[in-house]
Amino acid sequence: MPTPEKLVDLRAAMTLTEKASLMSGENFWNTKPITRLGVASIMLTDGPHGLRKQGGAADHLGLNASLPATCFPPAATLVNSWDPALLEQVGVALGTEAAAAQVSVLLGPGMNIKRNPLAGRNFEYFSEDPVVSGKMAAALIRGIQSRGVAASLKHFAVNSQETHRMSIDEIVDERALHEIYLEGFRIAVTEGEPWTVMSSYNKVNGTYANENVQLLHCVLRGDWGFDGLVVTDWGGNNDRVAGLIAGNALEMPSSSGVTDQQIIDAIEAGTLDERVLDARVDEVLALIARTDASAQQTTVDLDAHHELAVEAAQHSIVLLRNENHALPLGPANGKVAVIGDFAETPRYQGAGSSLVNPTRVDSALDALRSSDIDIVGYERGFTRRDTSSRRLRRRALRLAGRADTVLLFLGLDESAEAEAVDRTHMRLAANQLQLTRELIALNVPVIVVLAGGAPVELPFADDVDAIVHSYLAGQGGGRAVTDVLTGRVNPRGKLAESYPLRYRDVPSSATFGRTEATSEHRESIYIGYRYYDKVGLPVRYPFGHGLSYTQFAYSDLVADHSSATVTVTNTGDRTGAEIVQLYVEAPDAAEGQFRAPRELGGFALVSLQPGESATATIDYAEHAFDVFDAAASEWRTVGGQYTIIAAASSRDLRLRSLLEVDGGPAPDAPAELDHYRTGQVSRATDAEYSALLGRALPAAAWPRARPLTRDDIIAQTKGRGGFASLLHTVIDRSSDLFLLLGRPHAANNTRFALDLPFRSIERMSGGLVDKAMLDALLVMVNGHFWRGSRQMLSAWRAHRRGRRARRDIDTQN
CATH class of the missing domain: 3.40.50.1700 (Glycoside hydrolase family 3 C-terminal domain)
Structure with a gap:
């Protein structure tokens, strides 16, 4: 990899236009090259559990076929192994196939927290628990990057649902944000050291994730030391300049130069410091240099894979x-x-x-x-x-x-x-x-x-x-x-998520997917087993549950301040493996406190012959005895007498050992949070949730009175009458038709169009739609169909003349 000094010299040789050009893709999957300076184009492509390199028409939703590749089990399955070494092996294989296909960035792993069982993308994510999520993601990252291919950790952050995912505002309190939704990412970043991170589509507490200075700059780079590149999800850019300032370097896919020009205009107007652009350019150049190995000749043993x-x-x-x-x-x-x-x-x-x-x-x-x-x-x-x-x-x-x-x-x-x-x-x-x-x-x-x-x-x-x-x-x-x-x-697999008896038992069931503009995380830190154990609710199968054809006995649990040891014996007549889970139980089991009674503190996989015993040493997770103090915006160790538990699941608790931990008192919480102290979060009032957030609740519904803008999504055309309702109906019914024709993938992907912001039509059209045409479409959906139609025809003609003129110039050159 070239030295930082050489990369700086390379960037210094670029024009402003060339630097801006590196900030978005050349096409759907590739970055732009700068031929005169020898800056190569690199390819980014899906996916988390198998290479999805498309050989023909490109799309981001699996509509068009990709080249054959090994389809490994997705994250929701792999995590049940609780085996980081296995995931690292899978990562090596994924990286090898990517390198052989000259792919520089593999877009995965995905590791958002499984907040609710109905989330459509849960199969791509690991767990309801951040510790196991982070450990497994880090292992996969290490394996992929060992082959000179960048992993892209995604989707950062709080990408908890697919409904209105490109506009939804995920409303989450600071404590839950750090303890639940960011902690897994922190572990994956610090232990896996990914070369890229993908920002998510959604907003987090009012700000798009891709423009969120607190998330991308303060937390990701400042607190965690991330030194790589942030890439948007495909079509996930809102304000290009704001994203650049927050720390997003690369917008994908190509915006046909639309957002590159926005960057140039902002610098020339003095609203963007060119040093910000320079920092992002350095990140792109560093990624290109890091992934040189992907262009080397690599053979793939598909039978072995x-x-x-x-x-x-x-x-x-x-x-x-x-x-x-x-x-x-x-x-x-x-x-x-x-x-x-x-x-x-x-x-x-x-x-x-x-x-x-x-x-x-x-x-x-x-x-x-x-x-x-x-x-x-x-x-x-x-x-x-x-x-x-x-x-x-x-x-x-x-x-x-x-x-x-x-x-x-x-x-x-x-x-x-x-x-x-x-x-x-x-x-x-x-x-x-x-x-x-x-x-x-x-x-x-x-x-x-x-x-x-x-x-x-x-x-x-x-x-x-x-x-x-x-x-x-x-x-x-x-x-x-x-x-x-x-x-x-x-x-030997064990569940990395709880199986409730019925959906209404899920702590987020009353709010998930039921609102338009916001998604309220009223359950706060009480996700999965943290909630079920807090309120003593029966479950079908607990977190960590999994049976074997043999049996295992636990003995001799010894806990110190950094780790615990436990002896496991195979008492059956078959060779087997046991996943030993270590839970850290809070003082007085968090009775009357805004805290889960116990949390996963670590785990180990032990393979044993019949009658064999082995002692496992399990290190505690970094924040095993901490809570996040929202008022001070930092982690605090809470002192007291903890109980360290060796367990076969979150409900199969085998051995206990007391441990006195030095620390301060738990951070003060607002007096109004009675339901958060008892865990009965489904009963939390608006006032209580507002007190938890420390601010008034934002509007959960879309505004109906005002006209739709470029930043609104196509789904907001529903019920507006005229052409707007017709547009919504055509997309909706097309999805239904695909289902009737037995094409569920096409049906789901057609519905994806409803959640696209209008601005994406111009940026993702490959140059077929320009700003004037988009503005005309908005006039049409805002109740002025004929006026908008005339504007559309005029804009289309002007756009066509412009494209012809550019082609003529290119031909002459």
């Missing part, structure tokens, strides 16, 4: 239930009926920008037929989409009647989990639930294999014999699931 994808899935599958040792399958299970569409056509990844074109896909049905299990037959049982089919159900029930055991494959379909849309409920499809009830009524043992990237309600859980959760298992998931079912592999 497929085997790694299988191994990653094997270690991430979670055995949720196993009554009377129903698993592993063997001769005692007799004839086995395989039922459920997901057995033959696996659901192995999510949809949107992370959609990978896999090199191959293993189905569970093929793998089961190749095993020693006596498969008596297979039936789909239900349609992929939630439509009733008595014929499919009858065939499945007839098959089950001939079997001794039923393997039932259930899950969320492709339309349920995708970028740009959130789920509307937490249930499985009604046709799947009906079939499940009828199969249970046959009194044949039923083993459920579940697929999906986020929690679902499981009303049948106590009535089936076993539940194996594959999550989204990547291209090797079919073989991995079969290996777990047959006992070739002993399951």
Whole structure:
């Protein structure tokens, strides 16, 4: 990598126009080159769990095909391994494939906190807990960057929902912001040292994340020491100059020069210091230099990568239930009926920008037929989409009647989990639930294999014999699931998120996705197990839960001020691995305090032969004994007698050890926060939430009276009448039509257009739309259709003449 001095000399040789040109892409995936100075163009591309390099038409939502690449399990699955070493291996493979394809920046990992089970992009994220999220993301980053390819940690920050994601204002108190939503990013940045960070679309407390000086400059660079480049999410720029000042260097994709000119104009007008632009240029040049290795010749062993994808899935599958040792399958299970569409056509990844074109896909049905299990037959049982089919159900029930055991494959379909849309409920499809009830009524043992990237309600859980959760298992998931079912592999995965009994139990259920302009995080720090444990609410499966075909005993817990040791013994008759979780319980279990009773303080993976024992040493997380003092804007160690707990899950607490910690009292909280002290946050009033924020609540609804502007989103045309309503209806109905045609990905991606700000039409049109045309469109949607139509025609003609003139000049040159 060139020295900083050489990079400064290179930048000093640039004109203002050349410097500004580096601040946005040349096209959808590449940066601009400066040929006369030897500044290369580099490629950035998706994705978090597999390379999505498009060979033809480019898009950000997986509409058009990409080149074949290994599809590893996504983050929601990999995290269940609780194995940073495994994720680093996967990262190395991802980096190798990117380098071979001459991709310099791989856009991932994604690591936003799973605030709510309905968030459409949960499958791309790790956990409800920042410690496990940060540790796993850091490992993936280290692996990717070991191959000379930059990882891009995303989406910074508080990207908690897909509904109105490009305009939503995430309202979150300072304590929750730092303890929950930023802490995982901090761990990933300090331990993984990513070369790039991607800013999120949304606002955070009134300011777009990409323009947020506090987040990008003070926290990311100042507090955490990040020395890389910040890139926008695709189309995620609002005010280009404000973003530049905050610390965003690169806008993607190309804005066809629109925002480059804004930068030049601001410098010439004296409203932007050129030294700010110089700092951002240095960051771009440093990234280009850092990723030189991506242009080297690299060979890829796709067979080996497929085997790694299988191994990653094997270690991430979670055995949720196993009554009377129903698993592993063997001769005692007799004839086995395989039922459920997901057995033959696996659901192995999510949809949107992370959609990978896999090199191959293993189905569970093929793998089961190749095993020693006596498969008596297979039936789909239900349609992929939630439509009733008595014929499919009858065939499945007839098959089950001939079997001794039923393997039932259930899950969320492709339309349920995708970028740009959130789920509307937490249930499985009604046709799947009906079939499940009828199969249970046959009194044949039923083993459920579940697929999906986020929690679902499981009303049948106590009535089936076993539940194996594959999550989204990547291209090797079919073989991995079969290996777990047959006992070739002993399951070791554990949940990195809580499974509530029903959606109304989720602390954010009353507010998530229900407002237009803002998203109020009224639950504050009480996310997932922090909430359920605080209020003592029963859950279906707790955070950290996962069973094995063997058993583990814990003993000899010893806690000091930096770490704890615990001995684990495999007391069963199979080789297995145990994920030991260390919880730090607050003094007096936080009774009457604005604090969770216990939080994850660390974890370790221990692999053991039958009868073998091993001692694990687990370091405490950096802020294990701290809370964030919002008034002082800093972390404070709270003193007192803590309890260190070695556990198999957040509810399976095995051993305890007391530890006296030196520190001060807990920071004072406003007197009005009674419900935050008890954890009953669903009962918090507007006044109480306002006191927590320290300011008045912003308006949650879009303004209806004023005309729409460039900064409003297309969804705001709904209900305005005339052309505005027609525009909304056309997009909405087009999405419905794609669903009817069996194209759920296209349906979801069509709806994405509703959340686009009007300004993005000009910037992302590839030069087809200019400012005058956009202004004419706004006149049309604001109730003056004919006047706007005339303006549009005039603007279009002028734009066409201008493009022709520029082409003629280019031809002459």
